[in-house]
Amino acid sequence: MDKPMPLPGVTVRMVETPRLEQHVYFSGPEDGIPVIFLHGNFSAALYWEETMLALPAGYRGIAPDLRGYGWTEDKLVDATRGMRDWTDDLIALMEALGIETAHFVGWSMGAGILYRFIADHAARVLSATFICPVSPYGFGGTKDIEGYSCYDDFAGSGGGVVNPTFVRLIKEGDRGTGDPNSPRNVINAFYYKPPFQAAREEDFLTGALMEKTGSDRYPGDFIPSPNWPNVAPGVWGPVNAWSLKYTGQDALDFLAATPKPSILWVRGDSDMIVGDMSMFDFGALGKLGFIPGWPGDEVYPPQPMVSQTRAVLERYGAYEEQVIENTAHSPHIEKPAEFNALFHAFIKK
DSSP states (O other): OOOOOOOTTEEEEEEEOSSOEEEEEEESOTTSEEEEEEOOTTOOGGGGHHHHHTSOTTEEEEEEOOTTSTTSOOOOOBGGGTTHHHHHHHHHHHHHHTOSOEEEEEETHHHHHHHHHHHHHGGGEEEEEEESOOOTTOSSSEETTTTEESSTTOTTOSGGGSOHHHHHHHHTTOOOSSSTTSHHHHIIIIISOTTOOOTTHHHHHHHHTTSOEETTSEEOOEEEOSSTTSEEEOSBSHHHHTSHHHHTTHHHHHHTOSSOOOEEEEEETTOSSSSTTOTTOHHHHHHTTSSTTOOOTTTSOOOOHHHHHHHHHHHHOSEEEEEETTOOSOHHHHSHHHHHHHHHHHHHO
8 A cells, every 4th residue: 555645834754763763743843842743553644644734833743653554664562561562652752853742632532641641751741632532440351440350261252252253354454435344444434423524535544544453462362251251361462462461550650650741631422442331342343232242231331431531531630631522432533623723732831
């Protein structure tokens, strides 16, 4: 697939770091206040270009393709480290660019990385904006707002819970609409609230299809489990890295961060990816009858992702929550004027 040309006003270059060569988008003056953007799963840094170009005068937009995504050097994600491969890559990028502190923006998985980054590097964070963030307790296999694991082996999270047809079609570079699980259909049905479609749909699809697939890449490996839905996390790949098995300490460490940078939490009111009844969560799918054998609410309820996030942020203290109506998982793309008004006011404080 040909790499899309960056929008006018955006430049792209490879940045060599001791950990890996990172493909990075830039906007704004080189001496501007840095704003670092972290994309989500099945996306890439080019999803940020419009948001970067809309930054107020005097700000420098920086958006890397994360390890395993886009055009960054292909290196494995060691899931046993949780989010730390990505946070270590981020520190290496900041060092290579001579950046001491920055504002950070994380979308979905990218916001999940920021829990760990703030826990380990709070003094380097001027502020953090979370867009539709994954729960502080990871994605899948947890219950209650305290984020308890449904099972001791963390079954229901990790590489075995991703639709294999979707993964196969990514690997094939499928750009069609014939299969309901096609990458294009998944983006249009769940990233946005239909009938919205992005003006740069083709570029966004190209960037997302650059995600590296395989048993040691996306979604990652898994092991059999006696517990429903009979798969438990392996040790490689991004989806395993989001499992509570490996992120179990992140929420507590995030809450203990010093200093505590201010957080803006923005979410769509119609998000079906990150929600208290996520259509990507086995608890919700089992309860709705889409997956047989569901053991019931007492054992494996839908993961209350939004409620878990709110409970942690309320303990954290320095945050504000904003909900943008008639948007799903990508309010910064669906309603850019509304998002930017909130975001710009926040980083200018």
